[in-house]
Amino acid sequence: MLLTKKSGAAHGVARVNGESRSPFIHSLQRGLSHALPTMDRRAFLRRSGLGVGVGIAAGSLTLVKKAKAASANGPAVGTGKIEVKRTVCTHCSVGCAIDAVVENGVWVRQEPVFDSPINLGAHCAKGAAIREHGHGEFRLRYPMKLVDGKYQRISWDQALNEIAGRIQEIRKASGPDAIYWIGSSKHSNEQSYLMRKFVSLFGSNNCDHQARICHSTTVSGVANTWGYGAMTNSYNDMQNSKAALYIGSNAAEAHPVSMLHMLHAKENGTKMIVCDPRFTRTAAKADQYIRFRSGTDIPVLFGILYHVFKNGWEDKKYINDRVYGMDKVREDVLAKWTPDKVFEASGVPEEALYKAAETMAKNRPSTIVWCMGQTQHSIGNAMVRASCILQLALGNVGVSGGGANIFRGHDNVQGATDIGPNPDSLPGYYGITEGSWRHYATVWGVDYDWIKGRFASPAMMSKPGITVSRWIDGVLEKNEVIDQDPNLRAVVYWGHAPNSQSRGAEMKRAMDKLDLLVVVDPYPSATAAMAAMPGKPEDQNPNRAVYLLPAATQFETSGSVTASNRSIQWREKVIEPLWESRSDHMIMYQLAEKLGFGKELVKNYKMQKVKGMDEPVPEDILREVNKSNWTIGYTGQSPERLKAHMKLMAHFDVKSLRAKGSVKDPETGYDIQGDFFGLPWPCWGTPELKHPGTHVLYNPSLPVMEGGGCFRANFGVEKDGVNLLAEDGSHPQGSEITTGYPEIDHVFVKKLGWWGELTPAEQALAEGKNWKTDLSGGLIRVAMKNHGVYPFGNAKARAIVWNFPDGIPQHREPIYSTRPDLVAKYPTHDDKKAFWRLPTLYKTLQQKNLQDKVHEKFPLILSSGRLTEYEGGGDETRSNPWLAELQQEAFVEINPKAAAERNIRNGDRVWLKTPTGAQLNVQALVTERVGPDTCWMPFHFAGRWMGTDMLPYYPSGAAPVVRGEAVNTATTYGYDSVTMMQETKTTICNVEKVA
Amino acid sequence: MARMKFICDSERCIECNGCVTACKNEHEVPWGVNRRRVVTLNDGVPGERSVSVACMHCSDAPCMAVCPVNCFYRTEEGVVLHDKDTCIGCGYCSYACPFGAPQFPAAGTFGVRGKMDKCTFCAGGPEDHGSQAEFEKYGRNRLAEGKLPACAEMCSTKALLAGDGDVVADIFRNRVLKRGKGAEVWGWGTAYGSRQAGQPQGQKS
Amino acid sequence: QAPAQQGQSAATQPAKPVVDDPAPGQQPGGIQGQNIFDVKPEVKRDASNDPGYMDQTNGQRNAVQPGNNAPMWRDVQRGMAGYSSLPRSQAPEAGVLIQAPVQYPGSRMTTAGEAWRQVRNNWLIPYGGALILISIVALLIFWFARGPIGHNEAVGGGGRRIERFTPFERAAHWTNAIAFVVLGISGIVMAFGKFFLLPIIGGTLFGYFTYLLKNLHNFFGPLFAVSLLIVIITFIKDEFPRKGDMGWLAKAGGVFSKSGEEPPTHRFNAGEKVVFWIAVVLLGIVTVGSGLVLDKLIPSMDYLRSTMQQAHMVHAVAAILMICLIGFHIYLGTVGVRGAYRAMREGYVDEAWAREHHAYWHEDIQAGKIPAQRSTQQGAPLTEPVRTA
Numbered sequence A: 001m002l003l004t005k006k007s008g009a010a011h012g013v014a015r016v017n018g019e020s021r022s023p024f025i026h027s028l029q030r031g032l033s034h035a036l037p038t039m040d041r042r043a044f045l046r047r048s049g050l051g052v053g054v055g056i057a058a059g060s061l062t063l064v065k066k067a068k069a070a071s072a073n074g075p076a077v078g079t080g081k082i083e084v085k086r087t088v089c090t091h092c093s094v095g096c097a098i099d100a101v102v103e104n105g106v107w108v109r110q111e112p113v114f115d116s117p118i119n120l121g122a123h124c125a126k127g128a129a130i131r132e133h134g135h136g137e138f139r140l141r142y143p144m145k146l147v148d149g150k151y152q153r154i155s156w157d158q159a160l161n162e163i164a165g166r167i168q169e170i171r172k173a174s175g176p177d178a179i180y181w182i183g184s185s186k187h188s189n190e191q192s193y194l195m196r197k198f199v200s201l202f203g204s205n206n207c208d209h210q211a212r213i214c215h216s217t218t219v220s221g222v223a224n225t226w227g228y229g230a231m232t233n234s235y236n237d238m239q240n241s242k243a244a245l246y247i248g249s250n251a252a253e254a255h256p257v258s259m260l261h262m263l264h265a266k267e268n269g270t271k272m273i274v275c276d277p278r279f280t281r282t283a284a285k286a287d288q289y290i291r292f293r294s295g296t297d298i299p300v301l302f303g304i305l306y307h308v309f310k311n312g313w314e315d316k317k318y319i320n321d322r323v324y325g326m327d328k329v330r331e332d333v334l335a336k337w338t339p340d341k342v343f344e345a346s347g348v349p350e351e352a353l354y355k356a357a358e359t360m361a362k363n364r365p366s367t368i369v370w371c372m373g374q375t376q377h378s379i380g381n382a383m384v385r386a387s388c389i390l391q392l393a394l395g396n397v398g399v400s401g402g403g404a405n406i407f408r409g410h411d412n413v414q415g416a417t418d419i420g421p422n423p424d425s426l427p428g429y430y431g432i433t434e435g436s437w438r439h440y441a442t443v444w445g446v447d448y449d450w451i452k453g454r455f456a457s458p459a460m461m462s463k464p465g466i467t468v469s470r471w472i473d474g475v476l477e478k479n480e481v482i483d484q485d486p487n488l489r490a491v492v493y494w495g496h497a498p499n500s501q502s503r504g505a506e507m508k509r510a511m512d513k514l515d516l517l518v519v520v521d522p523y524p525s526a527t528a529a530m531a532a533m534p535g536k537p538e539d540q541n542p543n544r545a546v547y548l549l550p551a552a553t554q555f556e557t558s559g560s561v562t563a564s565n566r567s568i569q570w571r572e573k574v575i576e577p578l579w580e581s582r583s584d585h586m587i588m589y590q591l592a593e594k595l596g597f598g599k600e601l602v603k604n605y606k607m608q609k610v611k612g613m614d615e616p617v618p619e620d621i622l623r624e625v626n627k628s629n630w631t632i633g634y635t636g637q638s639p640e641r642l643k644a645h646m647k648l649m650a651h652f653d654v655k656s657l658r659a660k661g662s663v664k665d666p667e668t669g670y671d672i673q674g675d676f677f678g679l680p681w682p683c684w685g686t687p688e689l690k691h692p693g694t695h696v697l698y699n700p701s702l703p704v705m706e707g708g709g710c711f712r713a714n715f716g717v718e719k720d721g722v723n724l725l726a727e728d729g730s731h732p733q734g735s736e737i738t739t740g741y742p743e744i745d746h747v748f749v750k751k752l753g754w755w756g757e758l759t760p761a762e763q764a765l766a767e768g769k770n771w772k773t774d775l776s777g778g779l780i781r782v783a784m785k786n787h788g789v790y791p792f793g794n795a796k797a798r799a800i801v802w803n804f805p806d807g808i809p810q811h812r813e814p815i816y817s818t819r820p821d822l823v824a825k826y827p828t829h830d831d832k833k834a835f836w837r838l839p840t841l842y843k844t845l846q847q848k849n850l851q852d853k854v855h856e857k858f859p860l861i862l863s864s865g866r867l868t869e870y871e872g873g874g875d876e877t878r879s880n881p882w883l884a885e886l887q888q889e890a891f892v893e894i895n896p897k898a899a900a901e902r903n904i905r906n907g908d909r910v911w912l913k914t915p916t917g918a919q920l921n922v923q924a925l926v927t928e929r930v931g932p933d934t935c936w937m938p939f940h941f942a943g944r945w946m947g948t949d950m951l952p953y954y955p956s957g958a959a960p961v962v963r964g965e966a967v968n969t970a971t972t973y974g975y976d977s978v979t980m981m982q983e984t985k986t987t988i989c990n991v992e993k994v995a
Numbered sequence B: 001m002a003r004m005k006f007i008c009d010s011e012r013c014i015e016c017n018g019c020v021t022a023c024k025n026e027h028e029v030p031w032g033v034n035r036r037r038v039v040t041l042n043d044g045v046p047g048e049r050s051v052s053v054a055c056m057h058c059s060d061a062p063c064m065a066v067c068p069v070n071c072f073y074r075t076e077e078g079v080v081l082h083d084k085d086t087c088i089g090c091g092y093c094s095y096a097c098p099f100g101a102p103q104f105p106a107a108g109t110f111g112v113r114g115k116m117d118k119c120t121f122c123a124g125g126p127e128d129h130g131s132q133a134e135f136e137k138y139g140r141n142r143l144a145e146g147k148l149p150a151c152a153e154m155c156s157t158k159a160l161l162a163g164d165g166d167v168v169a170d171i172f173r174n175r176v177l178k179r180g181k182g183a184e185v186w187g188w189g190t191a192y193g194s195r196q197a198g199q200p201q202g203q204k205s
Numbered sequence C: 001q002a003p004a005q006q007g008q009s010a011a012t013q014p015a016k017p018v019v020d021d022p023a024p025g026q027q028p029g030g031i032q033g034q035n036i037f038d039v040k041p042e043v044k045r046d047a048s049n050d051p052g053y054m055d056q057t058n059g060q061r062n063a064v065q066p067g068n069n070a071p072m073w074r075d076v077q078r079g080m081a082g083y084s085s086l087p088r089s090q091a092p093e094a095g096v097l098i099q100a101p102v103q104y105p106g107s108r109m110t111t112a113g114e115a116w117r118q119v120r121n122n123w124l125i126p127y128g129g130a131l132i133l134i135s136i137v138a139l140l141i142f143w144f145a146r147g148p149i150g151h152n153e154a155v156g157g158g159g160r161r162i163e164r165f166t167p168f169e170r171a172a173h174w175t176n177a178i179a180f181v182v183l184g185i186s187g188i189v190m191a192f193g194k195f196f197l198l199p200i201i202g203g204t205l206f207g208y209f210t211y212l213l214k215n216l217h218n219f220f221g222p223l224f225a226v227s228l229l230i231v232i233i234t235f236i237k238d239e240f241p242r243k244g245d246m247g248w249l250a251k252a253g254g255v256f257s258k259s260g261e262e263p264p265t266h267r268f269n270a271g272e273k274v275v276f277w278i279a280v281v282l283l284g285i286v287t288v289g290s291g292l293v294l295d296k297l298i299p300s301m302d303y304l305r306s307t308m309q310q311a312h313m314v315h316a317v318a319a320i321l322m323i324c325l326i327g328f329h330i331y332l333g334t335v336g337v338r339g340a341y342r343a344m345r346e347g348y349v350d351e352a353w354a355r356e357h358h359a360y361w362h363e364d365i366q367a368g369k370i371p372a373q374r375s376t377q378q379g380a381p382l383t384e385p386v387r388t389a
């Protein structure tokens, strides 16, 4: 913590000002030592003049035709220690690289990284303002505890002791399942992995993170279609697309730098179609824009597919060779989604969809992009599969320029999904079956039975936990109806905001009922304020304890992060943790120590000293990930390879992401030749195998050792007598096996006579194992390197996912719909009893809404989404004045027609009311961006609660600059039928002018 | 000598405000002062376009002509800069500037505004290059460091181009030729008159 | 390298406005957007035959001619405000890309800022400056030709002392006068200082000096406004036209008469009344009003650039005229009329002075219609005879 290192900081000042220790400097020094504990960093920077000369001293860019030589005798050219640290933006999944200029431990500037093949130096507002994290003026500075409605500063020791004590108490009384752990997609891969390990060793599956309310439907829908739940291609690869269909993605605001590639492609003739209920900034760039009613993606997508089939534009050979079940889908689509029905449901006329179908079919490879518009629905899992099916029909998957470009959310949501705290899997999508537990027991070096003993019962070990979208019901539901012994009594928010989960009004009640609430976050303010705000007396648990722990940001530690395109980048540590904050993995370790399993947690890691305390070395955690995550190829990305890529960014091609020849890392001698940037997973086998990573998934036109592949064999070899494996001739280039084949294991390898190619050491580890559990990587090595065979088999993608509620995607109206006529035609699912441990309503609630005629009181669709300047719940970004200035007011977009009916003018204050009884006081933005039946709100605001300012409830000094009503205070019930995704893109509301 | 200019390609600009925060960050510009801003035309309806705008460093700069204390000057590169020590905060430059570039830190009572602040094309001010005084008053001097304006360097879509008028015009022309449309360069007519890049400053005042 | 530096290379040469879509009616001066290349928007011939072609919105135009943004640029040129996320209260004109074209008196039709610049730089500064200079020269000539008006004997004649201005009146007047002088000097330095002062004292000093004056101007304005109001109220009852005013005017106050005899007037003569009504009341209120706008002191008003430009032009015109007229008043109140200054400084005049300059007023006092001493407090006696220039 620089600012309390008095001598150091003062020293820096003296040095910057040169030898002349003038009286002024002297007094400045004295002043500083007095002011230091409280002086804010920005003022410090400004007053000390640190870093002024940095650019000239460290500047290396010469883009100007003729750069003027810096004046050599500039008086205050910094002579302090200047370092440039390469890091990655922590806001979205694009993964833009940033060079942080650090002088004497202070982050003084940031420079664009023109070398990055992902962003070429470009940033949106958030990335360009990221240095604010180096000031962190509005961050939580020390641990705090809620005492009599006010947050009070306490010591770390006290905080950890009390929290651990409480947790042990609750565990003893109610078992490990009474505690709920909400991890984070903001964590580095190492931290998310450690988080899952932490919860596992604590003895629970009750953990989750943002992916649940983000792309969970995509992940399960897409993985069940062809293997992996991830973006198949990349932002860069979209430059190879001839057409792109964005449906439910507002990339211009949510993934701004991705537009760099798309707009470049457009200049080269790529056709761009945008389907969205709103005319978004993305739509403004499109060649064709299609407006449709929110929640009707399936009618729209199948409406397009209808024309594809009608005109015979589908890729028949591809379908035959690589797709299962398309014939049935074809029948279904042609029967159900005739243009009139599509129009009835979605409001899109036939010509528009015909044109879109034609564009997609005649400009191949064509790609599809989707994001939250499709995922956040009670039928999200089906919507995303409809998108997959369209791409499969067009033969676009596994093709450069094609694919399903699923733009992910948070900077590391992909990584956290892959190897982080999921309630139904262990890192690497290893299920929570005994086999997986044993696999990890081995990797972690702990006894399987010991882990088992940590759980409430062996049965709980393989029962998926509660999801973050529903933790409130884990607290509020009657104990008899929930599928675990205790109700939830404690919640740990470890890098997640509360205003991002729906049903905020009920969340407030749940928070009040808890025994323990812990928030580990650099900006815990929204949760903190909500917890401190007085609720209903009958909900208040008199014994509740609330703690806030200041976490370090990703700039105050190092670690890897997986971008949307699966490329993994390494962040260097930019600065030491500010104030009293500690890195998440340090806190995990310290808490585990107090809870009695610290040794087990860090068994395989060395420790490093940070601020005099032990912290597990991130590289070691990554090595453990490398040793265990065979399923998805997180094994080849050793820290050394990743760091080499970060240094040698300039040598990767922007379009293909491939290294442009042979270049060696001067430090390790590692040669990046052949590698794809960031070794996008799967990067198979051990690092020594030197698999280059996979830029385009399932792409048979490349050999497997150059990133080629095929669809995964994960669903058996046949279904009802129909072959599920790929047809002959459809295999990765150069494969020795030219037919479809199942995943490889020791038996398979032995049968083919390849067993002898494993070294004896490998044989010892691989015996009795398959490619996923063979810790030697020998099976993978032999199959890939020696025979060009893909470890996970070669199968067909599934157009019908028979294990889902609707094998063929069916349209179903949202739980809260404005269209009773369509609810009758397209009703939702039946209720579920024990779904992720909770009873879940579908039909009864939808029917009740119909009977109560809620659509008459709430005739407008309410959707929500993103603004460029803010991110997620927004606590971080609303605390950044450079961003906050640009969006100062929460608002609701409303069509001029709907506004006129309600006598609302642009800029008026309005009440937005929903069936939950909540009402939000926001500003009206009257715009044709939304149709007359739709309202839209950004969801990044918090800090106002149904008309009142929550400022008094924030920990002092940690309130964000801008506060506003959170849309989720008012959002309604509704969850996806597979993943428990919340239905935040389509609910209902009414808007009234504030009297 | 190079003649510095901006081009904002409205076919590319997505109103992401990256340019705006890049500027704030680089120069530590306070709340309320926006050296650069982004304007969206036809917001929310087909035909929507966004444009990022800051000082255009006009050839015949109206701000310069009306300043009562002559605090503006033009660098060899055609960048219009001003001297904050001389500025009296009268606001005349902001009345005259067609683009709304000049900004004032204070909107105090009695019309007190504080010293004018505006985009410097990241070229600092009259103080020594790279000096502390220069940074405090005008922000960084990237041109002296051999870098281009932060806003343009970080533009998310490379819509905003900054640099030698000939070079940026060339980049833009390539795009225009490729897409065969959208050749309109916003603001050039007003900022540089019908005379073209590279010409010495205008004589009118 | 030379040609590339001099201008755009061949392809980027002379700027032409978009040719396929001339704006209907007058094209405002100054091309806002500019097609810097010979790449024209994709023009589908049939599209422009559409009868509604010129009325198309940008969206409609883009649908028939992708990339042809002429409708939008035309709107921008007209000053159309776009969307900016900055709040209206903070930056009311953030959405305006370019100021709307206007034609101010004396300017071309061009962007408002440029038009204002033309008015200020081409008219207000040169002609306003000239007017002030002419006024000064005129006064100098008058001084040398005519010298002070009135007789020295009338000033300190030792006759009865009549209270001409009560202490309150004097306080109000002097506050007002001082404020005016400060405002005038600071205003003149702001407007013209760079021509006469800057070359002498140099940029830095001039900057600091003007900065000081400018801020003084801002703060003295309101003071002036208040004192002006009081001055007007206190003097107005004696400023209405009365018997003798026409005669006074007809004889031009007797200034040019051989005898130097001043025609009889009431408390104030017609000249003073003209100055009062024109310079003090009319110009005063206009200057103050516009000044308060420039000071952003009028509540609940949107201080847009156009407002400021207009207020400035009004202010400058009124202020310059006021400087000239009040300059005349000051001349007469100091060196121009013997004894006038003393009347305003000390409040009392000698009976002789009253008789000489304001005969009717003197009659009224003698008749007891107006008390010779109006304030309760005793004014300072005329101790030593003051020699007035």
Ligand SMILES: Nc1nc2c(c(=O)[nH]1)N[C@H]1C(S)=C(S)[C@@H](COP(=O)(O)OP(=O)(O)OC[C@H]3O[C@@H](n4cnc5c(=O)[nH]c(N)nc54)[C@H](O)[C@@H]3O)O[C@H]1N2
Binding pocket: A091, A092, A093, A214, A215, A247, A248, A249, A250, A251, A253, A254, A255, A275, A276, A277, A278, A280, A293, A294, A295, A296, A297, A370, A371, A372, A373, A374, A407, A408, A409, A410, A863, A864, A865, A866, A867, A868, A869, A870, A871, A872, A873, A985, A986
């Ligand atoms: N600036 C910014 N960028 C971000 C984030 C952020 O918070 N701020 N968050 C990141 C995260 S976590 C994510 S997940 C991504 C999300 O990125 P996006 O999903 O692109 O963003 P959203 O605004 O949530 O929603 C996209 C669009 O879905 C539309 N939509 C609404 N209802 C429907 C529907 O029923 N069907 C369809 N097809 N579309 C519909 C909305 O109109 C909206 O324009 O952004 C990431 N990037």
Ligand SMILES: Nc1nc2c(c(=O)[nH]1)N[C@H]1C(S)=C(S)[C@@H](COP(=O)(O)OP(=O)(O)OC[C@H]3O[C@@H](n4cnc5c(=O)[nH]c(N)nc54)[C@H](O)[C@@H]3O)O[C@H]1N2
Binding pocket: A090, A184, A186, A187, A210, A211, A213, A214, A215, A372, A376, A409, A410, A494, A495, A496, A497, A498, A499, A500, A501, A502, A520, A521, A522, A523, A524, A551, A552, A553, A554, A584, A864, A865, A866, A871, A872, A873, A874, A875, A876, A939, A967, A968, A971, A984, A985
């Ligand atoms: N109505 C509505 N609701 C939505 C959505 C919507 O479109 N509409 N979108 C949904 C989606 S897609 C998402 S992803 C969620 C996003 O919602 P959240 O993820 O809840 O929102 P964020 O504010 O980004 O939360 C991240 C938190 O992590 C903290 N943090 C950042 N870095 C670190 C770190 O290194 N360590 C720790 N411990 N903490 C850190 C931040 O300060 C912040 O508090 O919202 C969902 N909710």
Ligand code: HEM
Binding pocket: B068, B089, B090, B091, B111, C120, C124, C180, C183, C184, C185, C186, C187, C188, C190, C191, C192, C214, C217, C218, C220, C221, C222, C224, C225, C287, C288, C289, C290, C291, C292, C294, C295, C315, C316, C319, C320, C322, C323
């Ligand atoms: C209530 C009284 C007044 C107020 C509030 C006021 C205010 C202003 C303001 C705000 C300006 C613009 C410059 C700036 O921002 O400071 C200005 C300019 C000016 N004012 Fe005043 N003023 C007042 C009275 C006067 C008077 C009485 C005079 C004349 C003696 C005067 C002469 C000028 C002049 C000459 C300028 C400069 C015009 C130019 O630069 O073109 N003002 N005034």
Ligand code: HEM
Binding pocket: C164, C173, C176, C177, C178, C180, C181, C228, C231, C235, C239, C268, C272, C273, C275, C276, C279, C280, C284, C326, C329, C330, C332, C333, C334, C340, C341, C342, C343, C344
């Ligand atoms: C240095 C500046 C000034 C001087 C030396 C001055 C001097 C005088 C004197 C000597 C008189 C008395 C004349 C008489 O006895 O009839 C007078 C009257 C008066 N002055 Fe001034 N004055 C000054 C500025 C102003 C200003 C700025 C105003 C208002 C804008 C003003 C308004 C008046 C009025 C209203 C009267 C009453 C008689 C009349 O209408 O002339 N004076 N002034």
Ligand code: SF4
Binding pocket: A089, A090, A091, A092, A093, A094, A095, A096, A119, A122, A123, A124, A125, A126, A127, A128, A255, A256, A257, A258
């Ligand atoms: S938020 Fe996303 S697009 Fe913006 S700079 Fe960061 S990584 Fe890049």
Ligand code: SF4
Binding pocket: B054, B055, B056, B057, B058, B061, B062, B063, B064, B080, B093, B096, B097, B098, B099, B100, B101, B102, B118, B191
């Ligand atoms: S844009 Fe405005 S401030 Fe910049 S040079 Fe032109 S007139 Fe001056």
Ligand code: SF4
Binding pocket: B063, B066, B067, B068, B069, B070, B071, B072, B082, B086, B087, B088, B089, B090, B091, B092, B093, B094, B102, B115, B116
């Ligand atoms: S505000 Fe400053 S820079 Fe602008 S015109 Fe006035 S003195 Fe000149």
Ligand code: SF4
Binding pocket: B022, B023, B024, B026, B027, B035, B036, B054, B118, B119, B120, B121, B122, B123, B149, B150, B151, B152
């Ligand atoms: S050129 Fe520099 S000062 Fe001007 S807007 Fe861009 S970043 Fe800001």
Ligand code: SF4
Binding pocket: A123, B008, B012, B013, B014, B015, B016, B017, B018, B019, B020, B038, B050, B051, B052, B154, B155, B156, B157, B158, B159, B160
């Ligand atoms: S950064 Fe570029 S794309 Fe974004 S608003 Fe600025 S100019 Fe437009």
Ligand SMILES: [Mo]
Binding pocket: A210, A213, A214, A215, A408, A409, A410
């Ligand atoms: Mo997300």
